[in-house]
Amino acid sequence: MTEEQKQMIVRLRNVGLGYRKIAIVLELSRDKVRNYCKAIGLDGYAKKRLQAKEGKQMEEDCADSVCRYCGKSIEKQITGRRRIYYSEECRRAWSKNHLSLYKHECMFFGKKFESSSKTQKFCSHDCYIRDRFWRREDTEEIVKMLLTGKKVPTVPKWIKDILNGETK
Template sequence: MNHKQKEAIKKLRGAGRSYLEIAGQLGLSQNTVKSFCQRNQLASAISPEPETINVTLCRECSAPLIQTTGKKKKHFCSDQCRHTWWNAHPETIKRKNGRTFSCQTCGRDFIGYGKRERKYCSRACYGLSKVIRR
């Protein structure tokens, strides 16, 4: 790649052309153009603004959330709001069908998820069952 091509890449990249368009116009490899642009901080010369489809509110704090086309819908503005909201609304968690079991150590009924047969309601009861057997 000569000096003339380098200047042309800078000019075309500044005009918003893609790597493929520049490579085709200058007769270079797309990877050559991309590498040159990355080394010379021209990689983000074109950054199209994301289209916003609508604005919704955070479920916890009601802060405005900008939704972007082609992305998953946002429900929370931060991890802190997400954790707070889910801890306050555990009934809305979609869980698989749970089955009711009775703990073999303390006799308490508990709900178990998954395919395995559950014997104990907690690790503490499991530990006690090992001590009781001895």
């Protein structure tokens, strides 16, 4: 750990950030940050440390927060939402490095997939188009395959639901 990182840990800890947030900003492990804070007497809950300080000192320390990505100081705004990134570039870089993947089930085939969207319903655009516009063609195609005794490669989820008696 460099001297610059040690100074930044002290500064961020005095602002009221916890071990994990400091570790994310400085790209260190949480345990390294916690052990260093314990060694210099900055251990314990960050919120309790802030509450224990005098009101005037607390206002001065909390007047500016730090960027979640680069650790630069962000001046407190008078109105609006509290900023957590120094700039738009910092926000994009942090988002790029910390992707959140959500688990979904395709509404057309019932296949499980992951995406960065919270509300995605289909695994691909093709599944959306087939679900939206090709229901009659799919049904006719599957009935023909069943009547001729051919194996159906993929059955849409909505047809499986109808066959299982699960209609909405």
